[in-house]
Amino acid sequence: MVLLKIKFTQQRRVHLAQGLWLLSWTAVIWGAIIFCLGVYLKMELLRRDEVMDNTEIHVVPNILMIVGLASIGTNWVASCVCQDSLDATRFPRWKVLLLGWFAVAAVLCCLLISVVALSFAVQGRLEESLKVGLRNGIRFYKDTDVPGRCYQKETIDRLQMEFRCCGNNNFKDWFEVQWVSSRYLNFTSKDVKDRIRSNVDGRYLLDGVPFSCCNPSSPRPCLRYTLTDNNAHFNYEYQSEELNLYSRGCRQALTDYYMELMNSTGPVVLSVILIQMSVLLGMRYLQTAVEGIMALEDPEGESDGFLLEKGVKETMEDLKVKALILLQFWLVDPIAPEGSSEDADLEKAEKEASPTPAS
Amino acid sequence: MVVMKMKFPFQKRVKLAQGLWLLSWCATVAGAITFTLGCILKTELRRRAEVMDNSDVHVVPNTLMIVGLASLGINIFASKICQDALDAERFPRWKNMLKPYFAVSCFFTVLMLLAVIMSYAMKGSLESSLKVGLKNGIRFYKDTDTPGRCFQKQNIDRLQMEFQCCGNNDFRDWFEVQWISNRYLDFSSKEVKDRIKSNVDGRYLLDGVPFSCCNPSSPRPCIQYQLTNNSAHFNYEYQTEELNLYLRGCREALVSYFMGLMNTIGAGVLSVFLLQGSVLVSLRFLQTAMEAVAGNENTEIETEGYLLEKSVKDTVMEFIEPVMQFFLFKNQVGEGSSEAPADP
Numbered sequence: 084m085v086l087l088k089i090k091f092t093q094q095r096r097v098h099l100a101q102g103l104w105l106l107s108w109t110a111v112i113w114g115a116i117i118f119c120l121g122v123y124l125k126m127e128l129l130r131r132d133e134v135m136d137n138t139e140i141h142v143v144p145n146i147l148m149i150v151g152l153a154s155i156g157t158n159w160v161a162s163c164v165c166q167d168s169l170d171a172t173r174f175p176r177w178k179v180l181l182l183g184w185f186a187v188a189a190v191l192c193c194l195l196i197s198v199v200a201l202s203f204a205v206q207g208r209l210e211e212s213l214k215v216g217l218r219n220g221i222r223f224y225k226d227t228d229v230p231g232r233c234y235q236k237e238t239i240d241r242l243q244m245e246f247r248c249c250g251n252n253n254f255k256d257w258f259e260v261q262w263v264s265s266r267y268l269n270f271t272s273k274d275v276k277d278r279i280r281s282n283v284d285g286r287y288l289l290d291g292v293p294f295s296c297c298n299p300s301s302p303r304p305c306l307r308y309t310l311t312d313n314n315a316h317f318n319y320e321y322q323s324e325e326l327n328l329y330s331r332g333c334r335q336a337l338t339d340y341y342m343e344l345m346n347s348t349g350p351v352v353l354s355v356i357l358i359q360m361s362v363l364l365g366m367r368y369l370q371t372a373v374e375g376i377m378a379l380e381d382p383e384g385e386s387d388g389f390l391l392e393k394g395v396k397e398t399m400e401d402l403k404v405k406a407l408i409l410l411q412f413w414l415v416d417p418i419a420p421e422g423s424s425e426d427a428d429l430e431k432a433e434k435e436a437s438p439t440p441a442s
Numbered sequence: 443m444v445v446m447k448m449k450f451p452f453q454k455r456v457k458l459a460q461g462l463w464l465l466s467w468c469a470t471v472a473g474a475i476t477f478t479l480g481c482i483l484k485t486e487l488r489r490r491a492e493v494m495d496n497s498d499v500h501v502v503p504n505t506l507m508i509v510g511l512a513s514l515g516i517n518i519f520a521s522k523i524c525q526d527a528l529d530a531e532r533f534p535r536w537k538n539m540l541k542p543y544f545a546v547s548c549f550f551t552v553l554m555l556l557a558v559i560m561s562y563a564m565k566g567s568l569e570s571s572l573k574v575g576l577k578n579g580i581r582f583y584k585d586t587d588t589p590g591r592c593f594q595k596q597n598i599d600r601l602q603m604e605f606q607c608c609g610n611n612d613f614r615d616w617f618e619v620q621w622i623s624n625r626y627l628d629f630s631s632k633e634v635k636d637r638i639k640s641n642v643d644g645r646y647l648l649d650g651v652p653f654s655c656c657n658p659s660s661p662r663p664c665i666q667y668q669l670t671n672n673s674a675h676f677n678y679e680y681q682t683e684e685l686n687l688y689l690r691g692c693r694e695a696l697v698s699y700f701m702g703l704m705n706t707i708g709a710g711v712l713s714v715f716l717l718q719g720s721v722l723v724s725l726r727f728l729q730t731a732m733e734a735v736a737g738n739e740n741t742e743i744e745t746e747g748y749l750l751e752k753s754v755k756d757t758v759m760e761f762i763e764p765v766m767q768f769f770l771f772k773n774q775v776g777e778g779s780s781e782a783p784a785d786p
């Protein structure tokens with residue numbers, strides 16, 4: 084039972100070939116767009132590399148880039164096949180390649196679908212990575228004299244200013260770390276000594292934040308020290324003050340930014356999936372129609388185009404059998420010298436039957 | 443005496459027409475690019491309109507936009523003339539239009555050159571405009587409750603952070619204005635009262651700067667207040683501290699940004715000017731070569747092309763004479779009417 088049979092007259096075949104040629108070039112352009120999207124996403128992730136703990140999220144742009152390149156190649160081959168399809172002398176050379184082409188195109192579609200799923204699923208991993216990365220960044224903020232960490236301060240400052248955020252969850256994260264380096268602390272002063280004695284680890288903790296947390300939209304010049312003390316500043320109330328500092332945490336800000344970026348690639352990837360599948364189906368119809376007409380030896384006649392020669396179930400059985408044969412063949416060859424297969428036994432029997440040179 | 447006479451055999455004329463057609467389409471694209479560059483410059487100037495006192499410098503992008511559009515029209519026209527040039531029946535209908543066309547084209551080409559010169563010459567005007575604009579911005583920094591000025595603080599803060607600058611000339615400009623609003627000052631405190639009494643106008647002046655002057659590249663957490671007092675901060679020396687705040691003044695930063703933009707655009711427009719000039723010169727040669735062919739039975743003869751029929755001086759006089767006559771006539775009428783009442 085043939086799957087989805089369509090009759091193809093000469094005119095229809097020509098239209099199909101032309102339409103498919105155009106569609107495959109469109110797919111090449113979309114593949115290039117996907118590649119560029121992948122490169123852009125990768126670059127954005129690399130820019131903020133220092134506040135990320137691991138690179139697991141890089142799998143999304145990597146797959147996008149691979150799929151983009153593969154899509155360009157696959158669809159370019161498709162357009163070449165289309166050009167040759169109506170020429171009976173040039174089409175046969177593509178016959179062998181087409182099976183492989185279908186496999187590659189199917190794999191591409193699957194990869195594209197997986198990218199869409201991944202870009203939603205990876206949010207949790209991204210947040211974890213940012214949580215650890217930002218925590219370290221805030222901890223090492225003061226270490227501007229330690230090699231390998233001397234740019235943490237600048238990175239965190241520029242990050243907070245650019246994304247309009249403060250701290251990991253919020254600005255209170257800065258109260259729990261010593262972000263003023265000991266190089267700039269006067270250890271003879273009473274205030275410093277008090278603060279250091281007030282906690283177990285001997286850290287200089289204060290209820291203040293760096294300048295990069297300041298919100299320019301505030302009507303008041305920025306208050307960044309003694310934040311919890313209402314009396315320290317005139318006309319100031321800690322609980323109700325909203326505009327003075329950025330209220331959003333940097334983890335939230337960065338997660339939102341990257342999820343928005345990845346979600347905006349969603350529609351593009353979905354349309355590429357649709358185009359790729361239509362190229363795949365069109366190519367199958369074209370292949371079967373042209374092969375049919377070549378078998379009939381009447382180039383102007385009518386032929387049948389179909390998706391699968393037998394039903395879906397039977398085709399799967401066929402493929403399974405073929406795969407098993409291939410597997411056996413591959414397994415038999417390496418084991419042949421000492422193997423227990425029938426061929427080896429036959430060979431042995433032949434050897435015994437024929438006179439040996441030694442005897 | 444003819445200016446720049448050249449011989450044009452038939453083949454050369456054909457090649458000239460074809461080359462000119464291609465060149466005029468390139469010049470059309472270049473004209474569109476000029477218009478786009480003018481739009482970009484205008485947008486950038488308007489973004490920073492709040493720290494500029496006057497809009498004198500806007501004459502540069504305005505001229506660029508006008509010239510870009512005119513250049514589009516001129517070059518499309520030129521390409522149409524080229525297409526008809528080698529066709530003896532269709533070329534004569536352009537004859538009447540060509541003289542005013544050349545006059546208009548020359549005017550706009552000269553205007554393009556003027557725009558390029560202006561983009562280099564407007565530096566002084568830009569600088570004085572920014573000086574006044576920034577001075578006002580810093581003065582009104584604290585007026586976040588005054589309608590019309592409530593966004594000055596945000597603008598100045600974002601400007602200083604984006605251009606990595608502080609104050610007008612440098613950060614000391616902030617020492618001379620009260621940038622903290624009275625709403626946030628405790629007038630019962632001794633310190634506030636002292637500071638207000640210390641100057642004639644009763645302003646709260648301090649040796650501190652807003653947070654937007656802080657330099658993130660500094661290894662030390664930012665010191666904003668008591669900048670001139672070395673003993674107020676540990677291990678701090680006012681004279682030698684370089685990385686704490688941005689050292690550059692915002693006027694200098696903005697001037698160098700805009701001059702960089704205008705110089706780049708000016709260089710691009712100069713090449714467009716050269717392209718446009720070559721289109722006009724080639725079109726003139728084509729016109730004069732084809733006019734010599736007109737009336738002849740054999741269209742493949744060799745003709746001469748030239749730029750100007752008479753010398754430069756004579757051509758200029760030819761253009762100016764009608765204008766002079768118009769003014770002289772007016773004068774004569776004026777003199778006649780002023781004499782008339784004198785007659786008894």
